[in-house]
Amino acid sequence: MRVHPIYFLRLTGLLDGLSLLVLMGIAMPLKYVWGLDKAVTIIGSIHGGIFCLYALAILYAAIRVRWSLLWSLAALLAAFVPFGNFFLDRRLKTAQDVYPLKPFNNALLVYAIVFFSFFDLFSQLPVMSTFAASVGASSFVIGFVIGLYSLANTFGNIISGILTDKVGPSKPLLIGLVLSSCALLLYHIVDQPFLLIIVRIIHGFVAGLIVPAAFTFSANNTTHEQQGRKVAFTGTFVGLAAIIGPAFSGIMASKTSVPFVFTCVAVMGFFLTILSVIFLKSTQACKKEKLKKDVPTSALIFNAGIIKAYGGAFLLMFSQGVIAYLLPLHVQSLGYDSKLSGTLMSTFGIIAVLLFVLPTNQIFDRVAPSKTMSIGIGFMGVSQLLIGQSNTTLALYCMLGLYGIGFALLFPSVNTMLIQSTPQELRGKAHGYLYAFFSLGVVVGSGLLGWLPFSIEEGFLFTGCLLLVFAAFIAVHKRRERLLNQQNNQ
Structure with a gap:
């Protein structure tokens, strides 16, 4: 049985409201009265991660539920008001039985996965060199680790393509999303250049599994006459990632830390993984063409x-x-x-x-x-x-x-x-x-x-x-x- 979008929104909303109360009622007094600065840092990071998950739940509900966008706006505003999520939960409990679901457009999920993949890439650009320097990397190593990600990406791309032809695009997509999200969390353990090099190789390789499978999935479920327009529209999400990614990571890193930025991106990846498990595995692609036996694959x-x-x-x-x-x-x-x-x-x-x-x-x-x-x-x-x-x-x-x-x-x-x-x-x-x-x-x-x-x-x-x-x-x-x-x- 699938989880109703409003139920998921209620659950994440209650967690967000609870973490906000802990932040304001416990962590802030610990910092400003008893001087324990780490309390706000730790609880604030947890609250930030839960809020990211809550924001994704709002987006998911807006896509799947036939209701006014005012609900989404109210849900977003409630996150900034103490006890706001708890009052909203009462209304959402009633709404869960009133508003019907909309058919899910798989293309939107593929677009979101493409956005995530390139958002992951572009969010690294403003912060990776400074992060490498902060763990003691020399100027040579800084340049090396930046290029290492793209180099490892090539091997992931090729393996993704081979797997896609053998088992279909859904499985490489799921594997890439899960492993990329986990790899993003590895930056929390990086405290020396050698570990950074290892994490960059892992991150680059597993991230390379996503894009070939995503574009193949899109191409296989699009008619020949609309391929060009479909690819162009997919490029929109690449462009948006190029615009939003650097600004997001630059601002967030200045206020929190680089590993926290990557944690936010990881939360997005895990959320897309859940949606992919629910919706993409059951998708039927167009009938495959039969290869000519007398024509070599090369x-x-x-x-x-x-x-x-x-x-x-x-x-x-x-x-x-x-x-x-x-x-x-x-x-x-x-x-x-x-x-x-x-x-x-x-x-x-x-x-x-x-x-x-x-x-x-x-x-x-x-x-x-x-x-x-x-x-x-x-x-x-x-x-x-x-x-x-x-x-x-x-x-x-x-x-x-x-x-x-x-x-x-x-x-x-x-x-x-x-x-x-x-x-x-x-x-x-x-x-x-x-x-x-x-x-x-x-x-x-x-x-x-x-x-x-x-x-x-x-x-x-x-x-x-x-x-x-x-x-x-x-x-x-x-x-x-x-x-x-x-x-x-x-």
């Missing part, structure tokens, strides 16, 4: 379309690595405040999200993915060339906006091309390799530019030229394919 997952998708994925994140590495240095060299780097990166993310969620996402179902891929890489290449030459805030914002347009065109195109070029039986493995190339792109992008003897402007110039060359290659290859098809039809 030919099916390394054809021209797939290779272009892998190349686009690698260059997408290679470019991201360059932006993450060189943009703050460029902004600093121009004499601007370091906060400008964050707002510039948010600008590109916001532009990309808007193109993903607005009717502009229809372009991905109407235009060939190779064409949008070529245009997207071209825009990103031009923006990289011009960022190094920009010396005003207006110019930098314009170039990052152009970069955001290119990113928004490229990300769905890469995924759509992969889906269209791969039979469903091998789609998991293809997604595994794809996101392995994503992960490698981040490592190579920042690492290669740090190793090459380039100035900041030369680094942007090199990256821009590399992207434009690949864009031209895709355009020329597409033209040749069209000419060959015309000749064969004559």
Whole structure:
């Protein structure tokens, strides 16, 4: 028997109300009267974790119950009022028998899992270097542990793809969610660089299990005519994670601690695990296609379309690595405040999200993915060339906006091309390799530019030229394919 969403909301609400009373009635007097500061730290952390679970219960109830959003607002406000949750519980007990449930949309859960995976990634960016330094890591080790996560990610991506094709996407999703949430809690035991390296390897590997399975699940339950738009809409949640994740972790870490930030993310992961156990395991995917016996597997997952998708994925994140590495240095060299780097990166993310969620996402179902891929890489290449030459805030914002347009065109195109070029039986493995190339792109992008003897402007110039060359290659290859098809039809 499934737990009713309102019952789950009531349970977490009572726990939240009780922990608030303990915080205010016991922990605060212990701190301010008897000077026991740790009382507030410990109880406050427990209360914060329970509140995160309560907030997720509110969200779950809003999705599943046919009631006014005023209920969700009242539930949220009650969390900040002593005894508020207890008064609300009486009303919720009656509402549990009055309001019917809505059918659950599995796509929403997959979107939430994609958001969690990338939120986990992006929430690390502002805090990992300082956390590594706080446990005694040298500057070399700090850089090493940051890149180590993406490197370990590649192995998780590949194994996830193989498992997805063998047992379906639901099991790798569940395994990835559980292990990633547990790995996030391991940061509490890190007190020296060696332990941090071990935890980063574990965290990166298990986190890599999620994304290939999530995108395969989405692709297998979407009609061919809507693949492009579906991937673009999924990209919205990647963009939102890129915008919200760094801000959340930066603010929370300054007020609490880095391990507490990761605990909050872990709570989200455990909550999604529960929902996945309930709803995804029973989902029936589309009928699988039968592979042609005379065609080797390598030919099916390394054809021209797939290779272009892998190349686009690698260059997408290679470019991201360059932006993450060189943009703050460029902004600093121009004499601007370091906060400008964050707002510039948010600008590109916001532009990309808007193109993903607005009717502009229809372009991905109407235009060939190779064409949008070529245009997207071209825009990103031009923006990289011009960022190094920009010396005003207006110019930098314009170039990052152009970069955001290119990113928004490229990300769905890469995924759509992969889906269209791969039979469903091998789609998991293809997604595994794809996101392995994503992960490698981040490592190579920042690492290669740090190793090459380039100035900041030369680094942007090199990256821009590399992207434009690949864009031209895709355009020329597409033209040749069209000419060959015309000749064969004559």
